Amino acid sequence: MTAAHGLKEAARWRWWEGVLVVALALSWLLLPSQALLLNEIAILALFAMSLDLILGYAGIVSLGHAAFFGFGAYTAALFAKHVLPDPLAGLAVAVTTTALLGAACSVLILRGSDLTRLMVTLGVASILYELANKLDWLTGGADGLQGVVMGPLLTPFGRFDFDLYGRTAYAYTLVVLGICLFIARRLVNSPFGFSLQALRDNRLRAASIGLPVNARLVAVYTVAAAMAGAAGALLAQTSGFASLDVFDFHRSAEVLLALVIGGTGYLYGGIFGALAFKLLQDLISGWTPQYWNFWLGLFLVVLVLVGRDRLIRSRTWWRTRA
């Protein structure tokens, strides 16, 4: 095999990627009654994918990724309420402003250790939470931002109103997820994407081959913030509501859990993880509404201790470790 061929191999479309895309499209057609839940899953998937860009590829740990999710959500809700109810314009504004916030915050994660980054990201999310709480004349404070009325989706294919059952909402979210996935896929297979993995593996060497390490970190943090902002905007637009909950610590934790369940560093972990996380949550809470957290916690402990590969490949369960 030649070098040219070997390099193309990484960017090649795998069969299961096609299956996944078809399955997502079919889910809209075949499961109309589940559209609300599926919409939630798709939003979490996009949010987790954005975290994967910084955590899985660039190795930046974060406990406050909800800062960008929440900022996108409030921006989209405020834009719809005070400026223009058009969802696409609102999404564009939310993505742009969240990217700017990400670029500004990125200087905080350049230096220090993983522990520093955990604390700094946690801190930024807490600051935004309290700001949204205090600025109640703008955000509605603890009551949340109410009275957000979304206009219809105006596309080249026609005009679509958001309905009560979330059919339009889910289609809208799926399309945005698909576009972001396509962009992220191009990104991670490019020289830029490989430079992220390089600096994750060895920052010293990355600098020694002439990579501007800090410039890369700023860039990827900005892109990831923008995608998290898009996820937040989708939530606010499809639910017509934004509350303090979007900035809350449990959001940052949930997205990290979903990504860890799905696996980091191959781009699809966010999608599989969100699916597993939400279905598990839905399943267990239907079965035992009060104690679902117990079972979810137990599952996570087993997953992390046993290892994902071993848990998924059931034929390895009874084999002793080589």
Place this chain on the structure above:
Amino acid sequence: MSIVLETVSLGKRFGGIVATNDVSLRLEKGARHALIGPNGAGKTTLINLLTGVLEPTSGSIALDGEDITRLAQHRRVQRGIVRTFQINQLFNALTPLQSLALTVSVQLGIGAQWWRPLGRDRRIAAKCETLLAQFHLEDVMDQKVLELAYGKRRLLEIATALACKPRVLLLDEPAAGVPEGEREEIFRAVGALPQDVSVLLIEHDMDLVFNFARRVTVLVNGAIFAEGDVQAISSDERVKAVYLGHGDGRGHG
């Protein structure tokens, strides 16, 4: 011969400790220059100063007569000062092919491209093929670096540096830790480096030093202790006394 890299009275202090003391060094184009000295002599500190990992406390560094004393690390790489590491510093989750392809893309100035796949540019694949063949890494080019044998990783360490198209190559103990049977391959790779590249070799292995280098500088306690061509240094009694450990057997070879 033209001077490519020159340091003038270079000094570095860490608090009260002088790690580099008044080092003036000249590297000619195409030089094969070895830097030897006992442990703690400040050899690695000197490399860190040359590559911009550390900032000197005094003195200056010039590349082609241009001052680069305060230039950022990655800018020096772009100007052609490249190093290898005593302890392998590689990208463990990538393959040798991907590591080299990324390095070549940075060298070609397209390392920030984010829309086109890494393998799209023909120059990258061509350059990678040459490097992989030169360092006998073709058969392992698609394995994760983490899974490679130590000797292969040592070769990749040098190949990665060479992918940066260096004008000055700083080799920090290329044979360190390599078992006897695989040393020959490292020696050959070092011996086959392009003639126009100026090489500064730090090494403890005297076989490699005396076979490869034409000039030798001996560093002791951060300062230049002796400098000369290989014959002069290998027969210098003072050098033997401080470094080669034959101080008791004066006069013997």
